[in-house]
Amino acid sequence: MSQTKKETIVVMSAHSDDFVIGAGGTIAAYTHEMKRVIAIVFSNGEKSHPWLRKAVVKKFREKETHQAAKVLGCRVLFLNMGDQQIYEDYKEKNLEPELLKILNRIKPAKIFTHSNEDHHSDHRAVYAITSELCDKIEFKPEVYIFPIWNPVSFKSHYPSFYVDISKTFYRKLKAVHLFRSQRFNAIYPLMTLIFQRAILSGFKIKKKFGESFYRIR
Numbered sequence: 001m002s003q004t005k006k007e008t009i010v011v012m013s014a015h016s017d018d019f020v021i022g023a024g025g026t027i028a029a030y031t032h033e034m035k036r037v038i039a040i041v042f043s044n045g046e047k048s049h050p051w052l053r054k055a056v057v058k059k060f061r062e063k064e065t066h067q068a069a070k071v072l073g074c075r076v077l078f079l080n081m082g083d084q085q086i087y088e089d090y091k092e093k094n095l096e097p098e099l100l101k102i103l104n105r106i107k108p109a110k111i112f113t114h115s116n117e118d119h120h121s122d123h124r125a126v127y128a129i130t131s132e133l134c135d136k137i138e139f140k141p142e143v144y145i146f147p148i149w150n151p152v153s154f155k156s157h158y159p160s161f162y163v164d165i166s167k168t169f170y171r172k173l174k175a176v177h178l179f180r181s182q183r184f185n186a187i188y189p190l191m192t193l194i195f196q197r198a199i200l201s202g203f204k205i206k207k208k209f210g211e212s213f214y215r216i217r
């Protein structure tokens, strides 16, 4: 299969670790099938370490993100929006035309993004931005949402979509652990949820581990 015919998948990620936590097993499964996956990271989360200079945080978070992406086999595009002000920054810097251009060029078959039920405002901001972009792009990708800081959604009326990650769950864990700077504020608090979700979603499709999403378009 030629390079241009590869199916492309885009994962919209508010912070540098979200695409791994939300869809890491699925990303690894897709890249194993020779699909091309691009994670678009809106913010490096530079407020995670307020005592360090922004440039220092940006540098080590980009490094650990690239290492994690390498484990999953995907590529990363950093947008460098301000942490905890993604939506405002996105509007102020007028990033929409550039992102529309990129999406119209790569034409992803699927786009994964945050849930609108997530408790983190930056995550809901990326959901809103993705919805706005999908209203304006020239093609119709399938769009799915994933949870991070929201427990399993009970009110969602969208169809669920499960991916078997039995063979890639440990790669996801390896990638998650590469976010050394995020261990205390995200990785450790989320670890139980990551396991619970993988086991529950796997149970639904009679596999060892799974990841679940809701299709919103």
Ligand SMILES: [Zn+2]
Residues within 6 Å of the ligand: 014, 015, 018, 120, 122, 123, 148
């Ligand atoms: Zn996040």
